[in-house]
Amino acid sequence: MTPIPILLDCDPGHDDAIALLLALASPEVELRGVTTVAGNQTLEKTTANALRVLELMGREDVEVAAGADRPLVREPFVAAYVHGETGLDGSDLRPARGAPVAQHAVDFLAERVAGITLVATGPLTNVALLLARHEERPERIVLMGGAIAEGNVTPAAEFNVWADPEAAKRVFAGGLDLTMVGLDVTHKALVRAEHKERLRAAGRVGRTVAELLDFYDRFHREVYGFDGSPIHDAVALAYAFRPDLLETRELNVEVDTTSDLCRGRTVVDVWRRTGREANARVAVGINSSAFVELLVERIGSL
Numbered sequence: 001m002t003p004i005p006i007l008l009d010c011d012p013g014h015d016d017a018i019a020l021l022l023a024l025a026s027p028e029v030e031l032r033g034v035t036t037v038a039g040n041q042t043l044e045k046t047t048a049n050a051l052r053v054l055e056l057m058g059r060e061d062v063e064v065a066a067g068a069d070r071p072l073v074r075e076p077f078v079a080a081y082v083h084g085e086t087g088l089d090g091s092d093l094r095p096a097r098g099a100p101v102a103q104h105a106v107d108f109l110a111e112r113v114a115g116i117t118l119v120a121t122g123p124l125t126n127v128a129l130l131l132a133r134h135e136e137r138p139e140r141i142v143l144m145g146g147a148i149a150e151g152n153v154t155p156a157a158e159f160n161v162w163a164d165p166e167a168a169k170r171v172f173a174g175g176l177d178l179t180m181v182g183l184d185v186t187h188k189a190l191v192r193a194e195h196k197e198r199l200r201a202a203g204r205v206g207r208t209v210a211e212l213l214d215f216y217d218r219f220h221r222e223v224y225g226f227d228g229s230p231i232h233d234a235v236a237l238a239y240a241f242r243p244d245l246l247e248t249r250e251l252n253v254e255v256d257t258t259s260d261l262c263r264g265r266t267v268v269d270v271w272r273r274t275g276r277e278a279n280a281r282v283a284v285g286i287n288s289s290a291f292v293e294l295l296v297e298r299i300g301s302l
């Protein structure tokens with residue numbers, strides 16, 4: 001088996017951190033680097049969190065490059081109400097000892113992105129800047145963001161697309177091989193108490209993830225009444241090497257950047273009403289039990 005080369009552009013964030021751990025735990029993946037963006041927390045905190053997760057794993061060999069510290073146009077907005085003040089509240093992860101490389105994430109990506117799967121699990125600011133400033137393109141992008149018929153930050157929009165809608169609009173218009181993994185599928189695959197207890201019993205890393213989930217679960221219980229948490233970003237990461245986990249359709253997706261009410265809504269032309277060309281592979285179904293089992297088994301093995 002030849003591992004799939006992957007770059008992860010992220011804003012850790014509980015589910016980003018778990019996606020990163022899934023990449024490190026999976027022999028199908030060769031992680032070629034991590035880039036960070038402001039989103040769930042400030043860039044300083046998301047970058048520190050990526051380093052903290054890599055250091056937990058003793059994987060300081062994986063380089064981290066810090067990127068955009070704010071959206072292209074909009075005011076910065078962090079999701080402390082989901083991820084806490086640190087962006088990874090709930091665990092006792094040690095503060096980062098290392099530092100990001102000196103290179104900006106966008107230049108870091110440009111140097112490494114050819115022939116690569118870019119998994120993007122934060123606002124799409126770095127990716128949009130890559131398209132604007134460089135010729136180099138990834139082989140494909142798998143992004144966590146958007147939704148066909150749901151929102152989480154507003155009734156109309158998902159956080160990553162809402163946070164930087166102008167960036168998302170450019171990425172969907174970029175003529176790339178793009179897969180959108182949105183809330184329609186991530187909300188169907190919950191990591192529940194029984195999975196959490198398996199992780200807690202599995203060892204040091206599993207215990208850390210269970211503690212993170214104890215914190216993360218509160219938001220999903222209070223807001224949605226969920227009996228567990230969706231690990232949004234890990235679904236996108238898993239799809240990169242296990243495409244059988246998701247059912248997808250080739251559809252047109254446009255991002256609303258003009259209205260206030262529907263800022264960042266991904267308008268997905270499910271019934272092909274517009275005649276516009278498909279520009280994305282949109283996840284419409286998930287094998288939830290297979291995904292959750294993969295996640296628990298891999299993280300538990302660390």
Ligand code: BDR
Pocket residue numbers: 011013014015016040079082121122144152158159160232233
């Ligand atoms: C997405 O927003 C962030 O809060 C999560 O990390 C995930 O990437 C879910 O809407």
Ligand code: CA
Pocket residue numbers: 010011012013015016039040121122233
């Ligand atoms: Ca994220």
